[in-house]
Amino acid sequence: MKNWKKISLLTIAGLLVLLIGIFYLFNISVSIPSSDIQFSPSNAKRPLNFTNEGKKPKNIIIFIADGMGFGHLSLALQTQQSEKKVSVWQQFDVKGWHDARSAYGSLTDSEASATAIATGTSTNFGHIGLDKDGNPVQNIFELASDLHYNTGIVTDSYVWDGTPAAFSAHIRNEDDARSILQQIATSELDLLFGELEDVGEGDVPEENESLDILRKRFIMLDRSLELPGGGNSSKPIAAIFREDEIQDMQSSPNLFNLTKTALSYMSTQDNPFVLLVESEEMDAASHENDSKRVLNGLKSIQKTLSLIFDFSKTNGETLVLFTADHETGGLSAVSDFDRYPNMQIRWSTKNHTAAVVPLLADGPGAENFADIHRNWEIGMVLKKIISQDSANGKNDQEY
Template sequence: MNHWKKISLSTVLVLFVLLMSIKYIFNISISIPSSNIEFSHGDTVSKVNSEYNGKKPKNIIVFIADGMGFGHLSLALQTQQSKKAPSVWQEFDTKGWHDARSIYGPLTDSEASATAIATGTSTNFGHIGIDKDQNPLENIFEIASSHHYNTGIVTDSYIWDGTPAAFAAHIRNEDDARSILEQMAESELDLLFGELEDVGEGDVPEKDETIEILQKRFQLLERSMELPKGAKSTTPVAIIFEEDEIQDLNSSPNLLQLTKTALTYMSSQDNPFILLVESEEMDAASHNNDSKRVLNGLKSIQEALSLVLNFSKQNGETLVVFTSDHETGGLAAVSDFDNYPKMQIKWSTKDHTAAVVPLFAIGPGAEYFVNVHRNWEIGICLKKLITNDVLDE
């Protein structure tokens, strides 16, 4: 009894609020594979492959799963892995986390967090490529271009969305699609794959105007995604699809196909490259507490990520950094005691949360992400790897 008397009223209130926050329970039973994956014991952060120690990566791939937290990751590990298919998440050299907060406080949005990752500077809600005072920030793509890298963006969302925009634009109004598109066309981007959305609404130009803007910089490819050959093989390329065309592995196109085409193009160029691959599925699904879409989206992310990791291993000179810009939905994978050992998905909100999110890395340079604990530190590490500063420390 004396032990319980020591619990403060504030602690009881916090526990009560946490329990009351579980508002949405989806009665979706999820089967756990009969041969569950075996987890290795050891430190939270694994030892970095000594083969890469001190080496500067030639290429960098940044994979951002928008809205994905450790609850989503736990769901993937518990429901989609087996001994016959080792977990893609287990393959990383370093496994950690980062706090995605904005400069305003514990919460953030895609614009602020992606800007922190792209520039190494924390900023406020809705700020794309600018600091809290709306001054433009140099992003890693701009730095990479000045160091003779090719740069590219692949997203299953619309191409002017907050996350891809943070790597190519500087603007306060995230809804001003026309200005973001114009900045992309005026940038040194070599590749831009994604969707259109809300065409003709507000500051979103009609499709014909969008094509006209993009053609100032890019050769627009057909749906077949066939890359230009011969003298045009180094021409900057773009592919744009209609709204919501890019879904999961059941759709064509899908993120896996786009990523494969992008890697083919980037690796065929004479220069090193830095490529952003973004999946919006976890964020979109979690805002609607759509459990089925989460499961399908996780499969899509894992397949695209597996492709990226295989490319990194075969290439031997490519760093892969996987992370999220924030967590959405407060997802928890819990046991279904009425149908044990099946599981259920529970949600605590339809909004962003202040939860920390995964940060994994593999390949040359992975060791520099071991002690990263804030989103802007990712940008600092990437800048140093591009400019070679880390090797001078």
């Protein structure tokens, strides 16, 4: 009798686990109507052409799309391309991937992965500009400033968020906005465009205090983004907006306009530059499984990338690097055979995943990123490119 009771209890427990699993699966697998996602094929092709192989870039633009994986990229390629125009994604000479894991294991957060990209050092969750033991590590902006580069950050997120902070601060507490802002204000950063968030909450100072901290270093631009002239034209500048003001192409300001202004400023300076452009829209949207926000965010990313490519091709001396710090949401574009070739978006989680993420490069020095496998290798290569007097192939450099 006891054995039968034991078997019955096990059977009931098994059924409960199965039901919970089914409930969980259906609640995190979210779709939007296929009619909202129009398939748009692109037949145009661009041949590979390493015309700048072996050359050192004068300028470097790093575009990090927070939370963007190959599912997001596939969605962009399948739904937002002109049939007769080469996709911005096809314009990169180097198309690869990297494993964004942290020193902790296969998963990561923005702080750890952005720090690896910014410093060339793998680290743990929540470590900003620090190695896994909590020691400060020089980032590429600090190295570049020492070598007389101008440096700048453009983000559609708040300026002390994990990704931009990894390029400008060294701290264990990612919520200590006041300390991060103070470190930014005492850095050698020349340009800072982004938002404030949660002002007055916890360790986040009120808006006026935040702006006063930043004014110690930067001339503050108004909403017109008009650059200072005369004797102020080479002074550090900042444009700071309220929470969630910078979103997609319909918002004012938007990532495209901020990046356009940043490139105008950098072009007027006498020095080479390293510029970080970050879009946080994929991460924010994917944490909420917000499919429509993903689509709008992809349009903003592609428009801004096209602007960067136009600049780099005209300039001829600029390396463009595109990647993500991790993937969020486990997004997939799946078939809807009733409305083929349109499709649906499905999600597997609202958290970060261990998926590998895109790594794309174009321009002088792009060939150095053709064999990257881990996020920290990106930072190592960037440091070597910035510090070398003449470009050598990756195989000629000592690691």
